[in-house]
Amino acid sequence: MSGEDKALLAITMGDAAGSGPEIITKALAEPEIRKLCRPVVIGDAATMKEAFTFTRAPGEVKAVKEPAEAEFQDDIVEVIDLHNIELDKLTRGRVDPMAGKAAYEYIKLGTEMTLAGKTDAIVTSAINKEALNKAGYHYDGHTQLLAELCGVKDVAMMLVTGNLRVSHVSTHVSLREAIERARPPRILTVLKLTDEAVKQMGIAEPKIAVAGLNPHSGEGGLFGDEEIKYITPAIEQAKSQGMNVIGPLPPDSVFLRTHEGQFDAAIAMYHDQGHIAVKMLGITHGVNVTLGLPIIRTSVDHGTNFGKAGKGTADPTSLIEAIKLASVMVQNRKRLAGNK
Amino acid sequence: MVGKKKPLVAVTQGDITGIGPEILVKVIVAGPPEDCRLLVVGDAQVLKASFDALGAKFDLPVFRSIGEAAVSDAPVMALDLNQGGSELLALGRPHPEAGWMAAEALIQSALWAKEGKVDGADFGPLVKETLNLGGKKYNDETEMMHEKLEAPLMKAVAKSGNIFRVTIAEHVPLQKIPEFITRGNVLEAIEILQEVLTMYGVKSPRIAVAALNPHAGEGGMVGREEIDHIAPAIEEAKKKGIDVYGPIPADTVYVRAFQGQFNGVVNMYHDQANIALKMADFGEIVIIFARSPVIITTPSHGPAYGKAGKGTADPNNLRAAVEVAASLARRKLAQ
Numbered sequence: 236m237s238g239e240d241k242a243l244l245a246i247t248m249g250d251a252a253g254s255g256p257e258i259i260t261k262a263l264a265e266p267e268i269r270k271l272c273r274p275v276v277i278g279d280a281a282t283m284k285e286a287f288t289f290t291r292a293p294g295e296v297k298a299v300k301e302p303a304e305a306e307f308q309d310d311i312v313e314v315i316d317l318h319n320i321e322l323d324k325l326t327r328g329r330v331d332p333m334a335g336k337a338a339y340e341y342i343k344l345g346t347e348m349t350l351a352g353k354t355d356a357i358v359t360s361a362i363n364k365e366a367l368n369k370a371g372y373h374y375d376g377h378t379q380l381l382a383e384l385c386g387v388k389d390v391a392m393m394l395v396t397g398n399l400r401v402s403h404v405s406t407h408v409s410l411r412e413a414i415e416r417a418r419p420p421r422i423l424t425v426l427k428l429t430d431e432a433v434k435q436m437g438i439a440e441p442k443i444a445v446a447g448l449n450p451h452s453g454e455g456g457l458f459g460d461e462e463i464k465y466i467t468p469a470i471e472q473a474k475s476q477g478m479n480v481i482g483p484l485p486p487d488s489v490f491l492r493t494h495e496g497q498f499d500a501a502i503a504m505y506h507d508q509g510h511i512a513v514k515m516l517g518i519t520h521g522v523n524v525t526l527g528l529p530i531i532r533t534s535v536d537h538g539t540n541f542g543k544a545g546k547g548t549a550d551p552t553s554l555i556e557a558i559k560l561a562s563v564m565v566q567n568r569k570r571l572a573g574n575k
Numbered sequence: 576m577v578g579k580k581k582p583l584v585a586v587t588q589g590d591i592t593g594i595g596p597e598i599l600v601k602v603i604v605a606g607p608p609e610d611c612r613l614l615v616v617g618d619a620q621v622l623k624a625s626f627d628a629l630g631a632k633f634d635l636p637v638f639r640s641i642g643e644a645a646v647s648d649a650p651v652m653a654l655d656l657n658q659g660g661s662e663l664l665a666l667g668r669p670h671p672e673a674g675w676m677a678a679e680a681l682i683q684s685a686l687w688a689k690e691g692k693v694d695g696a697d698f699g700p701l702v703k704e705t706l707n708l709g710g711k712k713y714n715d716e717t718e719m720m721h722e723k724l725e726a727p728l729m730k731a732v733a734k735s736g737n738i739f740r741v742t743i744a745e746h747v748p749l750q751k752i753p754e755f756i757t758r759g760n761v762l763e764a765i766e767i768l769q770e771v772l773t774m775y776g777v778k779s780p781r782i783a784v785a786a787l788n789p790h791a792g793e794g795g796m797v798g799r800e801e802i803d804h805i806a807p808a809i810e811e812a813k814k815k816g817i818d819v820y821g822p823i824p825a826d827t828v829y830v831r832a833f834q835g836q837f838n839g840v841v842n843m844y845h846d847q848a849n850i851a852l853k854m855a856d857f858g859e860i861v862i863i864f865a866r867s868p869v870i871i872t873t874p875s876h877g878p879a880y881g882k883a884g885k886g887t888a889d890p891n892n893l894r895a896a897v898e899v900a901a902s903l904a905r906r907k908l909a910q
Binding site: 490512514 | 852
C-alpha cells in the first residue's frame with residue numbers, strides 16, 4: 236500500500252501524566268504500522284519530545300498545523316500541537332486536571348477532524364477519568380464523550396482481542412440496571428452495529444452469537460425468563476432482517492466458542508459478562524472499538540498506567556493493535572462503499 | 576478407624592445409566608492414587624459388567640460387610656450393596672431406579688464415613704431429577720445429605736486446579752442475585768472458603784471477594800451492593816483474622832487468581848466464575864462439600880448420557896475428585 240491509500244489516522248495523546256505519550260513513540264516506530272497507515276498525533280509536542288527521551292525509541296517529533304501538512308516519514312512523529320501542557324508543572328503518575336483538560340481537547344479536535352474528513356479514523360490513548368472530571372468534564376469515559384461530540388445516542392462498546400470480538404448491550408451501569416436494559420430494541424441495535432463493524436473488519440458474512448442473561452441461558456425459564464421474553468425475540472427480528480445470528484447461548488461457553496472460531500462475534504448482555512471473558516485472554520493486546528459513531532474509533536484497552544509513566548517501559552501492544560484495526564476498518568469501509 | 580493403613584476412600588458409580596461406571600473403571604485400571612485404598616460402594620454385578628464392557632479384567636476383592644473391607648490391604652476393592660440394576664448400565668437416559676441406586680450408594684458411603692469406617696467418600700456423577708431414596712424425591716444431594724446424615728446444610732466449594740471458590744447464588748435468575756448479596760451471606764462464604772482451604776492444608780490462604788457490579792460499583796456510581804453489603808462483610812472477616820481482599824472487579828479477579836495472587840474466590844453468581852474458568856485452563860474442577868461432618872467430594876460434570884456406553888468418556892475429573900478426597904482424608908488422619 237502506498238501514500239494516499241493508507242488510512243490517515245488521528246491518534247490522541249491521552250493523559251500526559253500517564254504512559255500514553257511513551258506508548259505512541261514505540262508504536263509509531265514499528266515499520267509494520269508505518270506500512271499500514273499515515274499517523275498524525277493530536278497532542279502536545281513538548282510532551283511527545285520528552286516521551287522520546289524516556290523510551291529512546293527511534294524518531295523525532297515535528298509539530299504540524301494540519302494533517303494536510305504532514306509528510307509521514309517513517310522516523311518522524313508529526314504532532315498537531317495543542318501546546319496545552321506546561322511540562323514543568325506536570326508530575327507524571329499523578330492525577331492532574333491540566334492533563335485531564337488537555338486530553339479532552341485532543342479528543343475533541345481528533346473527533347472534529349475525523350468528522351470533517353481530514354482524517355479517516357480516530358485512535359485514542361488512555362485518559363484518566365478523575366483528571367477529566369477535575370478539569371470540569373463530567374463524562375464516565377471516552378465513549379460517552381465521543382457520542383456527545385458526534386451527536387449520537389445509540390453506541391455500543393466492542394472489545395477485540397485476537398479473533399474474539401465481544402459487543403456489550405450495556406456497560407457502565409449497575410447489574411440491576413443492566414438487566415433492565417437487555418430489551419429487544421437495544422439488543423437489535425447492538426446486533427446491527429456489530430454486524431456492520433465485523434464487516435468493516437473484513438468478514439463478509441458475519442455469524443454472530445448472542446449470550447443469554449441467566450445461568451445456562453435460563454434453562455427454559457427455570458433460572459430466569461429474559462431469554463424467552465426479550466433475547467429470543469430480538470434474535471428473531473435480526474434474522475428476519477437478514478443477519479446470521481444464533482442464540483441465546485449459555486454465557487459460560489459462548490465466548491470460548493467465539494474465541495475458538497465458531498462465531499465472528501458475540502453479544503454480551505452486561506459489562507462483566509463480556510469483560511470477564513476478554514480479560515482472561517490477557518489485556519496487553521486488547522482493543523476497544525466504539526460502534527454507532529459516524530466515525531471509526533478504536534482505542535487502547537488499558538488505563539493510563541501511571542505506575543509506568545516516565546519510565547519508558549509501558550507496553551505498546553494494545554495501541555499497535557488499535558492502529559492496525561482502525562487501518563483495516565478504514566480500508567474495508569472504502570471498499571464496501573465502493574461496492575454499493 | 577482404620578489404624579495405620581492408608582486412608583480408605585469410598586467411591587460410588589454415580590448414575591449407572593450415564594458414564595459414571597465407565598470412568599470409575601478407567602480410574603481403577605489406570606491405577607488409583609497410591610496413597611489411599613479405594614472402596615467401590617455399589618452393585619458389584621454392575622461394576623463387573625462395566626469392567627467387561629471396557630475389556631478389562633475384574634479381579635477386585637468383593638466384600639459384603641464394611642468391617643471386612645476396612646481391614647483389607649487391597650489397594651482397590653468393592654463393597655456389594657446387591658442393588659441389581661445391571662440392565663440399566665449405560666442406558667443413556669435418567670431412570671428413577673438408577674437415581675435410587677446412586678442415592679443409596681452415596682448415603683451409605685457417607686454414613687460409613689460418619690461412623691469412621693471409611694475415611695472419606697467421593698460420589699460419581701448423578702442428576703438431581705432422579706435423586707430419590709426411601710421413597711422420597713430429593714431436590715439435590717445437599718438436601719439429601721442434610722437429612723440422612725443429620726448434618727448441617729453443606730455448601731459446595733469448587734476446587735479448580737489450585738483455586739477454591741464458593742458462589743453465593745448459583746442457579747438463580749440473575750435478576751434475583753442482588754437479594755442474595757447480604758453481609759451475612761458474603762461473610763459465610765468467606766468463612767467457608769477459609770475452612771476448606773485450611774482443611775486442605777493451604778498455608779496462609781488469601782481469599783478474594785468478587786464485586787457484583789462493573790468496576791466494583793465505582794464508589795457507588797454503578798451499584799451500592801459493594802458499599803452496603805460486600806465491603807462490610809470483608810471488614811468483619813478481616814477482624815476474624817482472615818486474609819481477605821475485595822470487593823475486586825469481577826473481570827480481573829480470576830486473572831489475578833490465575834496469576835497466583837489468591838487461593839480462594841468468593842463469587843456472587845454462577846457466570847462470574849464459569850465464564851472465566853472456561854477461558855483458561857485452571858485444571859480439573861472438583862466439588863468439595865464444606866460444613867460436612869465427613870470428607871466428601873464429587874466430580875463437577877454430570878452423567879453425560881450422550882456419551883454413555885461409548886467407551887470414550889474422560890476419567891480425569893473423577894480421578895481428581897478421588898485424589899482430593901484422599902488428600903483430605905490423609906490430612907485428617909495425620910491430625
